Amino acid sequence: xxxRFHTFQPKNPVVAKYVDYYYLDIKPENTIHTYQCFPxxxxxxxxxxxxxxxxxxxxTFDENAGVLQIFTPIxxxxxxxxxxxxxxxxxxxxxxxxxxxxxxxxxxxxxxxxSEFFSSEELNLIFSTPDPELLTKLLDAFLQxxxxxxxxxxxxxxxxxxxxxxxxxxxxxxxxxLGISRQxxxxxxxxxxxxxxxxxxxxxxxxxxxxxxxxxxxxKSFTELAYEFNYNDQSHLNKAYKNLTENSPxxxxxxxxxxxxxxxxxxxxx
Numbered sequence: 239x240x241x242r243f244h245t246f247q248p249k250n251p252v253v254a255k256y257v258d259y260y261y262l263d264i265k266p267e268n269t270i271h272t273y274q275c276f277p278x279x280x281x282x283x284x285x286x287x288x289x290x291x292x293x294x295x296x297x298t299f300d301e302n303a304g305v306l307q308i309f310t311p312i313x314x315x316x317x318x319x320x321x322x323x324x325x326x327x328x329x330x331x332x333x334x335x336x337x338x339x340x341x342x343x344x345x346x347x348x349x350x351x352x353s354e355f356f357s358s359e360e361l362n363l364i365f366s367t368p369d370p371e372l373l374t375k376l377l378d379a380f381l382q383x384x385x386x387x388x389x390x391x392x393x394x395x396x397x398x399x400x401x402x403x404x405x406x407x408x409x410x411x412x413x414x415x416l417g418i419s420r421q422x423x424x425x426x427x428x429x430x431x432x433x434x435x436x437x438x439x440x441x442x443x444x445x446x447x448x449x450x451x452x453x454x455x456x457x458k459s460f461t462e463l464a465y466e467f468n469y470n471d472q473s474h475l476n477k478a479y480k481n482l483t484e485n486s487p488x489x490x491x492x493x494x495x496x497x498x499x500x501x502x503x504x505x506x507x508x
Contacts, residue, residue: 239264239266239326239368240264240266241264241265241266241267242262242263242264242368243261243262243263243264243497243498244261244262244370244498245259245260245261245497245498245499245500245502246259246260246261246262246370246371246373246374247259247260247374247500248260248374248377248378248381249374249375249378250378250379250381250382252382252385253377253378253381253382253385255333256332256333256335256336256337256339256340257330257331257332257333257336257381258280258331258332258333258336258500259331259498259500260328260329260330260331260370260373260374260377261328261329261331261497261498261500261502262327262328262368262370262373263325263326263327263328263329264325264326264327264368265321265324265325266324266325266326267324268321268323268324268325269322269323270320270321270322270508271320271321271325271506271508272318272319272320272321272507272508273319273504273505273506273507274316274317274318274319274504274505274507275313275316275317275319275502275503275504276313276316276317276482276483276490276503276504277312277313277314277315277316277441277444277445277482277483278312278313278441278445279312279334279438279441279442279445280312280331280332280333280334280336281309281310281311281312281331281332281334281336281337281346282308282309282310282329282330282331282332283307283308283309283329283330283332283337283355284306284307284308284309284310284327284328284329285305285306285307285308285327285328285329285355285356285361285364285365286305286306286307286308286325286326286327287305287326287327287365288300288301288302288303288304288305288326289303289305289306289323289325290303290306291306291308291351294318294320295317295318295319295320296319296320296322297319297320297321297322298322298323299322299323299324299325300323304358305356305358305361305365306351307351307353307354307355307356308349308350308351309337309344309345309349309350309351309353309355310349311344311345311346311347311348311349311431311432312334312346312431312432312433312438312441313441314433314437314441315482316482316483316484326365328364328365328373328377330377330381331500334397334431334438335388335390335393335394335397335430335431338388338430339385339386339387339388340381340384340385340386341353341355341384342386342388346428346429346430346431346432347432356380360376360380363376364376364377390426390430392416392418392426393426393427393430395416396412396416396423396426396427396435397431397438399412399415399416400412400435400438400439400442401442404439404442404443404446404467405443405466405467405468406468407439407443409423409424409435409436409439412435420435423435440478440482441482443467443478444478444479444482445501446467447463447467447475448501448503449501450463450466450467451463451491452491452496452501452503453501460472460475460476460487460488463475463487475487493505
């Protein structure tokens with residue numbers, strides 16, 4: 239297989255409602271590859287063929303190992319990843335309440351490697367092809383089989399409210415809009431998303447600024463970006479980026495690379 243990084247989207251309408259995209263990551267000649275990825279409101283299932291997880295973000299190829307299945311909840315801080323040895327990985331990127339529609343045993347407190355999201359037979363099929371079209375059909379079909387609607391109207395409305403009002407959002411305004419206490423809202427977010435309402439909003443606002451700068455208005459200054467997204471001033475924007483990415487806005491964008499055709503934006507270190 240040739241080295242490739244390819245993003246592709248589900249075609250099944252039910253699955254597409256809850257899955258943002260898939261990606262295929264193949265590096266047959268890899269020795270050591272390190273990168274950083276940044277806070278995001280999405281969560282992911284990563285499937286590594288013949289790998290073991292050895293802690294601190296390190297994933298190592300072992301030809302005698304089975305498939306490593308990793309769940310990464312909403313990222314609140316920089317995630318440092320080191321891939322040792324050849325890589326063959328398939329990743330499912332879910333919307334904030336997406337994975338709950340297919341799996342009800344997920345823990346949102348931290349990255350986990352002890353869950354079996356797919357059977358050995360399904361995994362053999364997934365890793366039998368590098369063809370995005372066939373992978374789309376397989377992943378769509380396997381997720382469709384597991385579809386069991388997760389219904390939490392208050393949480394769904396809360397998440398949508400954050401996206402719709404993120405530039406002028408407060409937890410108090412959301413609480414008043416829904417007629418629910420802040421404490422109840424935070425318990426619900428922590429249980430089903432693994433983050434507080436305030437942190438979720440911070441991440442959504444951050445990702446909106448990233449999307450604007452990368453894909454819509456790359457010519458926009460950081461002062462203009464701060465004004466548009468209702469940061470108090472550029473210093474407030476700088477502080478938010480420093481807290482979430484460990485970089486200033488300028489350094490964050492200068493060092494990053496867009497992979498594929500979606501919003502995968504990493505710092506490739508080696």
